[in-house]
Amino acid sequence: MSSYLLPCACGQRTPVSNVQAGQSVRCACGAQLQVPNLRDLRALASVETSDRGPARARRLRAWDNRHRLAFLLCLVALCGLAISVYWALRLPELVTRATPGQIEEWFQQSPPSEVFRMYDDLQKGLRPTHVAIAGQAERNAMLWGIRFALAISALGLIAAVGVLRRGRAQRNQLAAR
Numbered sequence: 001m002s003s004y005l006l007p008c009a010c011g012q013r014t015p016v017s018n019v020q021a022g023q024s025v026r027c028a029c030g031a032q033l034q035v036p037n038l039r040d041l042r043a044l045a046s047v048e049t050s051d052r053g054p055a056r057a058r059r060l061r062a063w064d065n066r067h068r069l070a071f072l073l074c075l076v077a078l079c080g081l082a083i084s085v086y087w088a089l090r091l092p093e094l095v096t097r098a099t100p101g102q103i104e105e106w107f108q109q110s111p112p113s114e115v116f117r118m119y120d121d122l123q124k125g126l127r128p129t130h131v132a133i134a135g136q137a138e139r140n141a142m143l144w145g146i147r148f149a150l151a152i153s154a155l156g157l158i159a160a161v162g163v164l165r166r167g168r169a170q171r172n173q174l175a176a177r
Contacts, residue, residue, distance in 0.1 A: 003047040006033055015047055066167040070160040077156030084149035091146075092139050 005013035010029040021038045035041065098106070107115060 004041055004044040005047060006035060006044060008033055013045075016041070064167075066163050070163045073156045073160035073163065077153040077160070080149040080151075080153035080156065084146045084153070087142050087146045087149070091142050092135050094136075094139065 003015050003017050006016045007013050008027040008029060008031055012028055014025060014027050014033060016025055016035050018038060018041060020035045021041050022035060024032055024034050027033050
């Protein structure tokens with residue numbers, strides 16, 4: 001069934017169908033409009049051709065709530081990515097335990113003053129293994145934080161794409177009707 005746009009003196013156009021030919025309809029402004037007969041009705045602009053104009057293009061480009069939600073989800077993903085990069089740059093250096101062979105090699109190659117300083121540190125009760133264990137716990141916590149921030153970023157992007165695709169599918173479904 002074809003629909004046409006019946007012009008009013010106020011400047012608005014009221015959609016009418018060919019079934020309403022010869023009847024009267026009311027405009028949004030309240031004026032009573034006489035729908036022309038079938039032959040004259042076909043001379044009016046149809047709804048389908050008017051939807052292809054610049055007004056429809058503006059309407060399609062306009063942001064609606066799904067675009068706003070997708071933008072917000074992209075911002076969340078970007079923030080998560082920025083946090084993960086920041087934490088990755090602040091990640092403490094990995095301290096590895098020395099093997100007995102490496103200790104022996106260090107002992108042979110180090111000057112006596114450095115060996116003596118290490119001996120004094122060990123006499124005072126400073127143990128490098130405790131420092132390494134504390135640093136490793138901090139590093140592990142930061143690695144979990146980086147993984148969490150990257151997961152939030154990925155989920156935000158996936159949700160944004162899903163929101164936009166769902167909106168496109170709904171728009172295509174409405175256009176098919």
